[in-house]
Amino acid sequence: MAGKPIILAVDDDPDVLQAIAHDVRHGFGEHFRVMRAESGDRALEVLRRLRLADEPVALLLVDQRMPGLTGIELLSASVGLYPDAKTALLTAYADTDVAITAINEVRLDHYLVKPWDPPEERLFPVLDDLLEDWTATHRPTFGGIRVIGHRWSVESHTARDFLARNQVPYRWLDLTSDPEALELLDLTGQTADRCPILVFPDGDVLVAPTTAQIAEKAGIGGHAEVPLYDLIIIGAGPAGLAAAVYGASEGLSTLVIEGEAAGGQAGQSSRIENYLGFPKGLSGSDLSRRALTQARRFGAELLLAREVTAISSDPGALAVTLSDGSTIRGHSVVIATGVAYNRLAAPGVDEFTGRGVYYGAALSEAATVKDEDVYIVGSANSAGQAAIHLATLARRVTILVRGAALEAKMSQYLADRILSTDNIEVRCRATIAEVRGTDHLEEVVILDGASGESTTESANHVFVFIGAAPRTSWLDGAVVRDEHGFITTGTAILAGDSAKAWSEERDPYLLETSIPGVFAAGDVRLGSAKRVATAVGEGASAVLSVWQYRAGMGL
Structure with missing residues (x-):
């Protein structure tokens, strides 16, 4: 009905x-x-x-x-x-x-x-x-979640970005420009200072919710269904989802724990054109959706908006501790938490993060750049893909490259396309020295590294894609990592001082960390290639190592 x-x-x-x-x-x-x-x-x-x-x-x-x-x-x-x-x-x-x-x-x-x-x-x-x-x-009404808030609110951006990255349909209602937003605000009995307010299709309302609360109400949060899993995967990027598909399809009871959204950094990509089998390319969100559907088809479970804080040995198993204090046990663990973009070090950036400065493609903000000027900081493939996508909406896209040439870090096909797009400008040896504004970003100060001169330009949108730091701070002291935080795996653990951390008589299996039964795959691993296809390959390979470990343990 x-x-x-x-x-x-x-x-x-x-x-x-x-x-x-x-x-x-x-x-x-x-x-x-x-x-x-x-x-x-x-x-x-x-x-x-x-x-x-x-x-x-x-x-x-x-x-x-x-x-x-x-x-x-x-x-x-x-x-x-x-x-x-x-x-x-x-x-x-x-x-x-x-x-x-x-x-x-x-x-x-x-x-x-x-x-x-x-x-x-x-x-x-x-x-x-x-x-x-x-x-x-009659025009059919929108059947998804309506999000009421202020365009330049960090909390509103967080809620919209979480929904967008998890492919949950929603409609954004800006209190400064949409009459329906004011009408709904009145109906909910809330005030504008308590935004964001999420109105669900059943009429239920969440006021300034956490992402975990949104996930629970939207029915995407999930729950751990069994007391002991054969395989727990931490992170649902390409490596984690590949491990879930191969683990679950081969009969392992599999649980994937993800703190933000399925797809990881790759899930934010507007177009991946060099992935095998897709000659026309596909979006990161489409790849994530397909992979997640495939993993679930084979029986893998997903816990969304849950942060893992520790891994420890438990009698007969491994214990994974979540931020709410709960513990989930498994025979094997694959760490596939990926990487996060490095923070842009310039005055004002932290103040305006989520209010004009965004890390990654920020899918929820794409529609807001229509007919405006956009700045992108970075020169890797993720920056190039974002530039091409945003150029279809924005009046002008300016890519700021610290190095001497765009092609130094970007695939040639992307660089060629960018250089042939009329409304994309590439400035080499250029960096952002400062960002300014009132309640949101309004200006950027750009430093020309060649001349040493700086210019101030109007801007409401800066998207940052600089470097990558592994998401491993929660593993401090638990497994062997390099000085940058990337996880050491396999026989590389046996080199130098890290050999003291290995307690088994056998050598570590491929992709195994310094904790027996715990493996690492994808961008989080030291020596990984930082490409979607290789992350998928490592996720599948990690499951092969899991089987070796299980055989050795008699599981």
């Missing part, structure tokens, strides 16, 4: 209300949902709830003589909630003058004199015309 346009019948007489609802449902129930309210006040409550849930109301069929709100008073109050709904008034013969007056005062569409028997002759033709008129002009 959910999703059908609604016909709301209102009458204070229970027998009459039941009869009108029965007749209307009999005549129109196939295409419309019939609801009832026993008073005008109750009907107004129902309409407010339906409006909050963005449910379509096609027709109000209302009795005139009711205690409290009369039928006309109810219809007058309903205009602000459902101005396009058709209206019909049920009247006694003595009230026909009132009904005629209401045609002018509340733009009443029709009135019906009680009784309406037989409905096939006296009710259905009238309602059929009204509903046909409504259907002809």
Whole structure:
């Protein structure tokens, strides 16, 4: 029934209300949902709830003589909630003058004199015309989450970016420019300083929620279903998802834990064109969606918006501790937490992060750059892919490259495309020296490394893609890492001082860390190639090492 346009019948007489609802449902129930309210006040409550849930109301069929709100008073109050709904008034013969007056005062569409028997002759033709008129002009409502907030709010950006990266449909309502945002804010009874406010399709509201709360309410958070897993994978980027597919498809009970969104850095890429088997390329979000669907098809479970804080040995297993203090046990663990972009070191950057300065492609912000000037800092493939995508929307895209040439770190096909795109400008030996603004980013100061001169330019959007630091700070002291935090694996552990950390008589398996049974794959691993295809390959290879470990342990 959910999703059908609604016909709301209102009458204070229970027998009459039941009869009108029965007749209307009999005549129109196939295409419309019939609801009832026993008073005008109750009907107004129902309409407010339906409006909050963005449910379509096609027709109000209302009795005139009711205690409290009369039928006309109810219809007058309903205009602000459902101005396009058709209206019909049920009247006694003595009230026909009132009904005629209401045609002018509340733009009443029709009135019906009680009784309406037989409905096939006296009710259905009238309602059929009204509903046909409504259907002809009705635009289907958006069925996803509505996010109310301020464009330059860090918290609003975080909520939108989380939904976008997890491919949860939502509609953004800016309090400074969208009348619907103010209307919904009033309906929720909240104030603008408590944003973001998320209104869900069922009418439930979350006020300034955490990403974990959003994931739980949106039904994407997941739960650990078994007490002991064969394989726990930390991180749902290409390496982690590949490990999940190969582990689950081969019968291992598999759990993937992800702190942010499936896909990792690759999931933010607008177009990956050098991935085997996709000659036209595919977006990072599409690749992530396909891989996640594939892993789930084989039975892999996903815990989303959960941070892992520690790994430790547990009798007969390994223990993975989450930020909420809970522990999940598994025989083997694959660490595939990937990397994060390095922070841009310039005055003002931290202040305006999430308010004009963004790390990565920030999918939620793409629509806001239309006809504006955008700056991209970085020269690797991720920066190039973002530049090409944003150039289809923005007036101009400027890429700031610290080095002498764009091609030094970027694949040639990307560099060639960028240099041939009219509204993309590449400035080599250029860096951002400072960012400025009031409540959001308004200016950037760009330093020319060749001349030493700086210029100040207007800007609302800076996307940063500089370097990468492994997401391994939570592993401090637990496994062997290099000075930059990348995880050492395999026989490389046996070289130098790190050999003291290996306690087994056998050599480490391929991709195994200094903790037996714990493996690392993808960008987080020392010596990885930092490419999507190689990360996928390492994820699959890690599962082969898991099988070796299981065989050695007699599992």
